[in-house]
Amino acid sequence: MKRIVILGSTGSIGVNALRVVDNLKNEFAPIALSCFRNAELLAQQTLTYHPQFVNMIDSEKIPLLRDKLIGTKTTILEGKEGLCRIASMEEVDLVFNSIMGSAGFPPTLAAIKKGKRIALANKETLVSYGTIIMSAAKKYKSEIIPVDSEHSAIFQCINGRKNQKIKRILLMASGGPFRNRDDILNVTIEETIRHPVWAMGKKISVDSATMMNKALEIIEAHYLFDIPPKKINVVIHPECIIHSAVEFEDNSIIAQLSTPDMTLPIQYALTYPERKQSITKNLDLTQISNLTFEPVNHLQFPAVSLAMRALEKGGTTTAVLNSSNECLVDAFLNNQIAFHTITKVITEIIDKHTAVENPSILEIQNAELWAQSEAQQYIVYAKK
């Protein structure tokens, strides 16, 4: 029985992680859960899984959680400190991190410093703190297993091929809801969060529509697999059946396919290097009948080139990309700015940014704050 901590257990990835745990009966015991502020669902999960600890960031909701957990043996922790504490507990075998945004970084680093295996669904951690995370993981011999379907695919394709040189990564992209739309100037919030294939949270749906999700994934892949950006090719594949692929030195391509269902990469991150029966429906290619591929329309979706530009500029630039995106997506979802301005403003902020090479955590945090204030200035200006 492996002891697992699930950070962000009330989000869509966290909830699916618990479904996978249910499927792998008697193999994983969730000994700690955490969320931002969904006290109701966290309480419900606690009554089901009886973790030793739960952690909530939003202190206002703590009394409600306390109330709902009266009579249980679960200890309630609070804030960032509690989060880092449960991520680095001695008895934990695997930390599953599905926190959204930069908040996922401190517990990831805490877990790495204890040499834990980490199933990482929090892509922002790698995007902003990639160099710190990967060098710490190396130093503390902590294994980072990707949960994202694309990175899990790449991880599965590379697996067992240490002496085979990688020529290119084919990072697949659905193309999002506006792939075939000529004009994205006046798209609405509702159109934006209606993703054609994956059921996802709002922030990620907007990222999918701008293709900023691919930008973040390019950066993530760069750090995770130590691949230079020019070896990462984005391929539009609307059916989302091939989740990504790796081209090796001899021009042989190894690809990973499945029905689009997050429970598969989640489970693989838990069971790796083994596989177990899953709740993911099996794929019948003769039913699918047709897989299509297109190049990226870089004019309509500048996000992909933006990732390359951010990686070239290096240092704190990827953190700036991520932070300004978080702000601007929030503003779009609050009806403060138009959809097409998200990537436009990020481009401007990246161009304006003075990158700090090999940054410290503090320097990255400062760059994030700077990016946020730059984005805010634009948002305030746009409202006028």
Added chain:
Amino acid sequence: MKRIVILGSTGSIGVNALRVVDNLKNEFAPIALSCFRNAELLAQQTLTYHPQFVNMIDSEKIPLLRDKLIGTKTTILEGKEGLCRIASMEEVDLVFNSIMGSAGFPPTLAAIKKGKRIALANKETLVSYGTIIMSAAKKYKSEIIPVDSEHSAIFQCINGRKNQKIKRILLMASGGPFRNRDDILNVTIEETIRHPVWAMGKKISVDSATMMNKALEIIEAHYLFDIPPKKINVVIHPECIIHSAVEFEDNSIIAQLSTPDMTLPIQYALTYPERKQSITKNLDLTQISNLTFEPVNHLQFPAVSLAMRALEKGGTTTAVLNSSNECLVDAFLNNQIAFHTITKVITEIIDKHTAVENPSILEIQNAELWAQSEAQQYIVYAKK
């Protein structure tokens, strides 16, 4: 520098193997070559690669070969004995066997008994002598690396996944030239040997048209990967880009893709477990744009079910399938029988056959002779 023997060096696979050797400059030295009777090409190859030995089966052509090789240091050997001798030479690192038909078995076994690594393009050896070959390979710790594009794909997909249980093999098939043809009663030899994707020899082209090649490949996969026939699914994929795939226990599918070019699996069989730059053109999925998949039409192409039936019946039955097919294809190419009768007659012969379980080499050879005589009877009857 690895020393390699190429059996069947004048056939299309053999010629491509030498192109691959050319590409992998200074990595492989062909120290022996062999062919059936193409003395001209064998002489030419000898003058290029300066092997220590060449072997030819057809003794009538030996004087011609001797004539052309006057003044060279290459020793000329003859017949099956010479073939087995060069396949089992002490100094050989890898035996590349691209002989066509059952004639490929004796040198394969000879190489296995010396614990050689064998790149096996001779599928008939496995189809007829599968149990003997695989148990001998285990006993003598000889590695068998498949060269067939489909089996190479499966081999590449399985590689490095020892503790991952295989659920299904997806054996891809182009569907051959008659995939979309309603009536195959009156197809001509010319139509039959015009393969839509792969440039191949005549015998293999006919096998592709009847889909007997897939029948042979199912049997080959069964022995090579120790997979029960019911776990092998044939999928029609006319573009021949995904060369085959493996579905694991969690419903994740790992697939191998490339431009359709035999030099890729040939090279992988030579360089495994490494990869090297190849002469295979790289694959641009956005240029391909579309991959399609269909189920097999078992009514039109009974060969696939025939393989399953032969494996169920077991023992000598797969040898009977192979041998009767060899005879009947030959008869078709000699205008003696109609195309659609090939699988029909094989079905009848298989049904009539009394299988010998765990057969000896002699019992397999007897079964082959019996199948040939049964096929001949039909051919003679058809001529009348």
